[in-house]
Amino acid sequence: MRWINKFLILVLMVAGSLVWAGQEARYFDNEQLRDRYNKLIWQLRCPRCENQAIGDSNAPISGDMRDRTYEMLHQGYSDREIIDYMVDRYSEFVLYNPRLTFGTLWLWLAPALALVLGAVVAVLLARRKQRSPSSAAFTKDEKQRLESLLGKDS
Amino acid sequence: MKRWILFVPLMVVAVITGLFAYALLNEVDPRVIPSALEGRTMPAFQLTAVEDRQQFLTEQDLLGEPYIINFWATWCPSCRWEHPYLNSLANDEGVRIIGVNYKDERDLAITWLQDYANPYALDIFDPNGDLGFEMGVTGAPETFFVDSKGVIQHRFQGPIDAALWNNRLKAVYDALD
Amino acid sequence: MLPEYGQFALILALLLAFACASLPLYGVLAGHKGFQQSAKPLTWGMFFFLLVGFAILVHAFMVDDFSVRLVASHSSTLLPWYYKFSATWGNHEGSMLLWILMLAGWAAAVSHYARSLSLDLKAAVLSVMAMIAVAFLLFLLMTSNPFDRILPIQPPDGADLNPLLQDIGLILHPPTLYMGYVGFSVAFAFAIGALITGRFDAAWARWARPWTNVAWAFLTIGIALGSWWAYYELGWGGWWFWDPVENASFMPWLIGTALIHSQAVTEKRNMFKSWTLLLAIMAFSFSLLGTFLVRSGVLTSVHAFAVDPERGVFILMILLATIGGSLLLYAMRASQIRVAGEYQLLSRESFLLFNNILLVVITFMVLLGTLFPLIFDAFGWRKISVGPPYYNLMFNFFMVFLLSLLAVGQLLRWKKHDGANLVSLLKVGIPVAVVAGLVLPLVFGDGFHWQVWLGLALVFWLVAGLIRSIYERVKNSSTPLKSLMRAGGGYWGMWLAHLGVAITTVGVVLVSNYDIERDFRMGPGDSVQMGRYEFQFLGVEPVDGPNYQSDFGYIQVFKNGTAIAMLNPEKRFYHVQRSGMTEAGIQSGFLRDLYASLAEPMEESRQVWAVRLQIKPFVRWIWLGAIFMSIGAVVAVLDKRYFKAARGGQ
Numbered sequence: 002m003r004w005i006n007k008f009l010i011l012v013l014m015v016a017g018s019l020v021w022a023g024q025e026a027r028y029f030d031n032e033q034l035r036d037r038y039n040k041l042i043w044q045l046r047c048p049r050c051e052n053q054a055i056g057d058s059n060a061p062i063s064g065d066m067r068d069r070t071y072e073m074l075h076q077g078y079s080d081r082e083i084i085d086y087m088v089d090r091y092s093e094f095v096l097y098n099p100r101l102t103f104g105t106l107w108l109w110l111a112p113a114l115a116l117v118l119g120a121v122v123a124v125l126l127a128r129r130k131q132r133s134p135s136s137a138a139f140t141k142d143e144k145q146r147l148e149s150l151l152g153k154d155s
Numbered sequence: 156m157k158r159w160i161l162f163v164p165l166m167v168v169a170v171i172t173g174l175f176a177y178a179l180l181n182e183v184d185p186r187v188i189p190s191a192l193e194g195r196t197m198p199a200f201q202l203t204a205v206e207d208r209q210q211f212l213t214e215q216d217l218l219g220e221p222y223i224i225n226f227w228a229t230w231c232p233s234c235r236w237e238h239p240y241l242n243s244l245a246n247d248e249g250v251r252i253i254g255v256n257y258k259d260e261r262d263l264a265i266t267w268l269q270d271y272a273n274p275y276a277l278d279i280f281d282p283n284g285d286l287g288f289e290m291g292v293t294g295a296p297e298t299f300f301v302d303s304k305g306v307i308q309h310r311f312q313g314p315i316d317a318a319l320w321n322n323r324l325k326a327v328y329d330a331l332d
Numbered sequence: 333m334l335p336e337y338g339q340f341a342l343i344l345a346l347l348l349a350f351a352c353a354s355l356p357l358y359g360v361l362a363g364h365k366g367f368q369q370s371a372k373p374l375t376w377g378m379f380f381f382l383l384v385g386f387a388i389l390v391h392a393f394m395v396d397d398f399s400v401r402l403v404a405s406h407s408s409t410l411l412p413w414y415y416k417f418s419a420t421w422g423n424h425e426g427s428m429l430l431w432i433l434m435l436a437g438w439a440a441a442v443s444h445y446a447r448s449l450s451l452d453l454k455a456a457v458l459s460v461m462a463m464i465a466v467a468f469l470l471f472l473l474m475t476s477n478p479f480d481r482i483l484p485i486q487p488p489d490g491a492d493l494n495p496l497l498q499d500i501g502l503i504l505h506p507p508t509l510y511m512g513y514v515g516f517s518v519a520f521a522f523a524i525g526a527l528i529t530g531r532f533d534a535a536w537a538r539w540a541r542p543w544t545n546v547a548w549a550f551l552t553i554g555i556a557l558g559s560w561w562a563y564y565e566l567g568w569g570g571w572w573f574w575d576p577v578e579n580a581s582f583m584p585w586l587i588g589t590a591l592i593h594s595q596a597v598t599e600k601r602n603m604f605k606s607w608t609l610l611l612a613i614m615a616f617s618f619s620l621l622g623t624f625l626v627r628s629g630v631l632t633s634v635h636a637f638a639v640d641p642e643r644g645v646f647i648l649m650i651l652l653a654t655i656g657g658s659l660l661l662y663a664m665r666a667s668q669i670r671v672a673g674e675y676q677l678l679s680r681e682s683f684l685l686f687n688n689i690l691l692v693v694i695t696f697m698v699l700l701g702t703l704f705p706l707i708f709d710a711f712g713w714r715k716i717s718v719g720p721p722y723y724n725l726m727f728n729f730f731m732v733f734l735l736s737l738l739a740v741g742q743l744l745r746w747k748k749h750d751g752a753n754l755v756s757l758l759k760v761g762i763p764v765a766v767v768a769g770l771v772l773p774l775v776f777g778d779g780f781h782w783q784v785w786l787g788l789a790l791v792f793w794l795v796a797g798l799i800r801s802i803y804e805r806v807k808n809s810s811t812p813l814k815s816l817m818r819a820g821g822g823y824w825g826m827w828l829a830h831l832g833v834a835i836t837t838v839g840v841v842l843v844s845n846y847d848i849e850r851d852f853r854m855g856p857g858d859s860v861q862m863g864r865y866e867f868q869f870l871g872v873e874p875v876d877g878p879n880y881q882s883d884f885g886y887i888q889v890f891k892n893g894t895a896i897a898m899l900n901p902e903k904r905f906y907h908v909q910r911s912g913m914t915e916a917g918i919q920s921g922f923l924r925d926l927y928a929s930l931a932e933p934m935e936e937s938r939q940v941w942a943v944r945l946q947i948k949p950f951v952r953w954i955w956l957g958a959i960f961m962s963i964g965a966v967v968a969v970l971d972k973r974y975f976k977a978a979r980g981g982q
Contacts, residue, residue: 026853039849043720046717052573052575054720057566057570059931061258065284065288090290090291091191091293092188092190092191092715093714094189094717099704099716099717105716107700108700109722111696112697116689116693116730116733119692123682123685124677127675128677158667161663164659168617168652168656169656174703174706175651176645178630178709179628183630183706183710184629185630185706189715
């Protein structure tokens, strides 16, 4: 640890006795703008990376897109307008949340329908068996063989 | 239990396999992204020329005959690699090439064009990448094929060489009117 | 010569695998005991030669044998020895070999532990596993031979390992993940064995259950390791990206989770037999799908291996043969399964069915999202992306149902549960959960988010269920402690795993809503206030690593004026690969992580930097919960009934 201490002392000597406040890389007029900015940069996909949001990528183009997002937010554009602006230049590919069209609708609808279908089937299965009295879960045969296979236990 | 239900998983798998087979056999490259600009006219811009900071160029200056517009930079190794071929395209084949010096420094760009020869009919200086952003450029080099009316017909990303030009891009260029 | 011996060992393993895939199966179909008995020695032979092959490959990496193409392109003399070791599987060929080795290892373990398993079922199981080994060994030897040489002139040094992979997380993550993927082949093989031998009773489910649990535990840890690795290594503090490759590991996990639950019904109640068989086939099929997605280049991902369409086609053919073949067998045989048993809507069976439906629907959602861009492409529509905003919305929506039902489901009896018994839980648990979920974040967090309220209410609801479950065990007992001990591994395994779900949920909910992330421009001596912490940037110092150069940063963190942590974010530059890496500086804690990363220098002197600072509350809980889940799965395996079964029989 000693060399770290030396290093610290050196650094502080260079810096003088002043402690400056660090500057935030981006200044936001208010917290809402900051939240909108942070949300937008995770919704836009970097067009030149393997699979990263512009908020998550070091590619120069991501930096440009973040800058543009930031500027437009401060010029009073809405989220929708900023997204449209990006799509206009970089195509729908840069949207991580695809636009709702007849084709993409199924992305949300199909799983929801699957859930409804599954729930209906599950309820029907429970109901159906209630009505038809049938034998025990295991037939005597099966039980015997199971026991001989596994060794008897609880 | 209805027998056909048991075949449903098999059918789902068949469909998915078909999808993958399509992707593999057509060599679908998920990294190739279409340009949003194809089929649209060149965006409006007003930028200076590389050699002359007093001279302003706009999209109007490019109209009249088909051209390709090439985004390049001195910090981009692939641009250096592609540069000799651009020279031979301009000089031997008479292709009209517009150069956009993208996110670069003017002095470096001028030296580069002196050292490696200048294939560009016009040199546009775009230090902040504004024109690049308007055209959906993601990096350099990137090349657009534009017809005489200023409509963008095709976008190509990456360096151009003889094989690429002759096999694919020449046809695109010849089809411009 | 050694690498040639390695290749020879792989060829021998292939021959043995081929024998093991055919002879015992013939024995089963023809009712010939001798052929059935050949399965065990053949399996062990296959395992042995794969081990030899793998050891030789490791050796080639350790001694820098750059005449082997794989070593030359994925290692270098400067690499520390442990990364040379892990570089063995830090590439397509080596990881594929490891995959097959593990498959053989699981098969050998089955042949060893399943002593009392009936001979024909065991022969069928080992035979099925050998078939998979044959397919992938053929793939390895024909398209991606790890022992390929560069002769006659070998390069003086290798191209080095990708810097992203030079990390402890990458030493551990792939082997653990593969153990999980490949482990599902056991349940798969049992299912196919049951279909072949025509005996669908509960026996196969009971036999397969411990194996499924262990595989699932590995997969859980493997995924958690991957998430942890992404968190500290990619440099931006994200822990889950819904990347295609992450999805590829998550889908078998989801189906595996469904399988664990439906196997319980099949074992205990002899029901859902056809469904459990299908899930066993699906769990391994999704593992294979993951293998395909990572290695074919069909989808883009940060984690994918080098792309080669020829390999992709080969794996796709294996996929089609394995999954298609087994589902065809299933479709033809499963209709003979008799539906037996009855249960009411309020019963454990029915809630486990709801669990299964939800998990399968979530898997379907993830699969749909992953493949959707490809579908659009295939129809020549547009190029679209499906990413975190979509998955988060859908996943959270389904999880609300899953968690609500889970709290109740774990309390229910088989067949029929008396509803009156639950009234007190509903009366007390729901209000408590709703209030606690509201109050806690208001007291300890900053600001109100309805997502936090909902998430924490669900957690408290789940915990209420867990407490109730213990209460049910002890309320009629004069010796409460004893009756808890008697509850057995099965019960405690379930309890711990469900507690793990609650813990992970807390982590996910809190870090997603309360994390603070800011970018600063900082020079030596600069300090900033964030939350309750003050971060002071002391500076950056050049440091030399074994194969890289680093800008090593010092950030002192103060709380109420006292220094509490020193963060050391790094920006590394790897010489051989000529690429940069961001290493985060993290001080981890039970309740929050402090996280710093250096983005880029802002001036020539490399003293002023763009720095990203983050406070991540409860982020550790995400992985802590995963540890609980996998411990739960293992504890369930330790249940004494499995040991009785193993000892019984013969």
